[in-house]
Amino acid sequence: xxxxxxxxxxxxxxxVANSWIVYLFFYAPIFVLIFFSFNDNRNVGVWTKPSLRWYxxxxxNDDVMRSLRNSLIVAAISxxxxxxxxxxxxxxxxxxxxxxxxxxxxxxxxxxxxxxxxMAVMMLLFFxxxxxxxxxxxxxxLQLGLGSISLxxxxxxxxFVAVVVRAxxxxxxxxxxxxxxxxxxxxxxxxxxxxxxxxxxxxAGGALLALTLSLDDVVVTSFVTGPGATTLPVYVFGLVKxxxxxxxxxxxxxxxxxxxxxxxxxxxxQRRTKTAS
Amino acid sequence: MAGRFVxxxxxxxxxxxxxxxxxxxxAEKAARRRGLRLALPGFxxxxxxxxxxxxxxxxxxxATRSATGRTLLEGWNLESxxxxxxxxxxxxxxxSLWLAVLATVICLVLAYPFSYFIATRGPVxxxxxxxxxxxxxxxxxxxxxYAWRVLLGSDGPVSRLTEFLGLGETRIxxxxxxxxxxxxxxxxxxxxxxxxxSIERIDWSLVEASRDLxxxxxxxxxxxxxxxxxxxxxxxxxxxxxxxLGAYVTPEILGGAKTTLLGSYIVTxxxxxxxxxxxxxxxFAVMAVMLAATLIYFRSGAKTL
Numbered sequence: 003x004x005x006x007x008x009x010x011x012x013x014x015x016x017x018v019a020n021s022w023i024v025y026l027f028f029y030a031p032i033f034v035l036i037f038f039s040f041n042d043n044r045n046v047g048v049w050t051k052p053s054l055r056w057y058x059x060x061x062x063n064d065d066v067m068r069s070l071r072n073s074l075i076v077a078a079i080s081x082x083x084x085x086x087x088x089x090x091x092x093x094x095x096x097x098x099x100x101x102x103x104x105x106x107x108x109x110x111x112x113x114x115x116x117x118x119x120x121m122a123v124m125m126l127l128f129f130x131x132x133x134x135x136x137x138x139x140x141x142x143x144l145q146l147g148l149g150s151i152s153l154x155x156x157x158x159x160x161x162f163v164a165v166v167v168r169a170x171x172x173x174x175x176x177x178x179x180x181x182x183x184x185x186x187x188x189x190x191x192x193x194x195x196x197x198x199x200x201x202x203x204x205x206a207g208g209a210l211l212a213l214t215l216s217l218d219d220v221v222v223t224s225f226v227t228g229p230g231a232t233t234l235p236v237y238v239f240g241l242v243k244x245x246x247x248x249x250x251x252x253x254x255x256x257x258x259x260x261x262x263x264x265x266x267x268x269x270x271x272q273r274r275t276k277t278a279s
Numbered sequence: 280m281a282g283r284f285v286x287x288x289x290x291x292x293x294x295x296x297x298x299x300x301x302x303x304x305x306a307e308k309a310a311r312r313r314g315l316r317l318a319l320p321g322f323x324x325x326x327x328x329x330x331x332x333x334x335x336x337x338x339x340x341x342a343t344r345s346a347t348g349r350t351l352l353e354g355w356n357l358e359s360x361x362x363x364x365x366x367x368x369x370x371x372x373x374x375s376l377w378l379a380v381l382a383t384v385i386c387l388v389l390a391y392p393f394s395y396f397i398a399t400r401g402p403v404x405x406x407x408x409x410x411x412x413x414x415x416x417x418x419x420x421x422x423x424x425y426a427w428r429v430l431l432g433s434d435g436p437v438s439r440l441t442e443f444l445g446l447g448e449t450r451i452x453x454x455x456x457x458x459x460x461x462x463x464x465x466x467x468x469x470x471x472x473x474x475x476x477s478i479e480r481i482d483w484s485l486v487e488a489s490r491d492l493x494x495x496x497x498x499x500x501x502x503x504x505x506x507x508x509x510x511x512x513x514x515x516x517x518x519x520x521x522x523x524l525g526a527y528v529t530p531e532i533l534g535g536a537k538t539t540l541l542g543s544y545i546v547t548x549x550x551x552x553x554x555x556x557x558x559x560x561x562x563f564a565v566m567a568v569m570l571a572a573t574l575i576y577f578r579s580g581a582k583t584l
Contacts (some may be wrong), residue, residue, distance in 0.1 A: 046435075123559065124335070
């Protein structure tokens, strides 16, 4: 494949300069944050000596550890459910024709387009209303908590998984599936042995995106959280509003490292995509 | 239909005799049923946990707020929508719109040459440069915004630097400028990736052809490269504009009392002021603006986000 016409002279030099600026803009804040997380001083701006003190405090902080556990529970549940449901939705939209398909397509796009704040408001009112009805009908008093957070995360994650898997299905050659069908494979065997391995990079990519979105969400979660169900980003957000502290720097660095692991994982799956197709 | 495998439309029964229209019809019907079965879990989940909540917000926006802040589902009225014309609300809406437009334009100006640069490198360098964009893209948004609070703080590195240079202390934190920096920083990757995707797909022989026909560098950019990359420009702009307009986390961390934006104002109606009908009406209005923006985007010829 031909690569672009590479500009020469002044234009090229301006392009290079702009790229350096953008990369510096991307990375300088992140590095400053990581750097200061190793500062011994309680006052973030004043550098005294390097230490791991704040990491130690972080692991001993019950609130941090509890909210980390909550985050992982919600992320695991919402990723697994959304990946299965989202993949089925993607298959139905790309491989079949049925009545109501366009409505389903539109319904799947909405959670991606809608702003977080609106989504947060929607979920809060929904649960308040649903709990009211439950209390009236069965006398059960339900509460906002990990359950309502997981249900909300699944609602936005299904759409993102479906978009990623659909992209993979759309660019995929269907010859192999047809060949399997011609060779008397049952529909389930064709799916298990041919379709699923082929779309696996897409499914994995979608699952990673769902995991990231769930671990990052602040707005929706802070609306539908209840007593004792704080997730890590919501907890950190509460601290950040009060001001800068070295403890937050350490927690933030931990979260950045987790994101980099996810990037590495997604690159690994992309590599697999290339060799598979 | 080329290359697309639509079950039931091509493959019919394998081991029986002649293919009758009745058999074909039955196969099509079976395939439709299978498609519906696959769609059912997602469709019912989103109907119950997304469409229904949306309807509830709409209903609440016509409800009454009691003196104690409780929402009464009676005495339906348009009061909340009338309040949208309140000067304070209009000021906040205007500020949000202005900041969102500015953030989108700055992102575009930074990202276009940047994406062009990446797309015109050799394959190896290009992959490395792309990974360096993916890392901030996947990193936690809250953490990245918080990093600017550390940078811009009164004893932070930026202030130290300007003091050292004899420019005095910088006081950007808690101003609209800080919010703008946060928005650009937060959403720049959303501009870069679609732009890169569309520039990378350009058929460069068209650009060469224009140069062969004596177009200047600027002319061939204006007439060939730019129009061909427009889907990326539009996709990126929507992806930056929509979250910027509804931003809540960024103004909350980097802004001050005078930089309330629509997102934070809506949240206040729910968590502090307890005026749910008004908050619902505002959420609905913001969503309508965004849907309109997205429709314009799809009308402009794009098929997917």
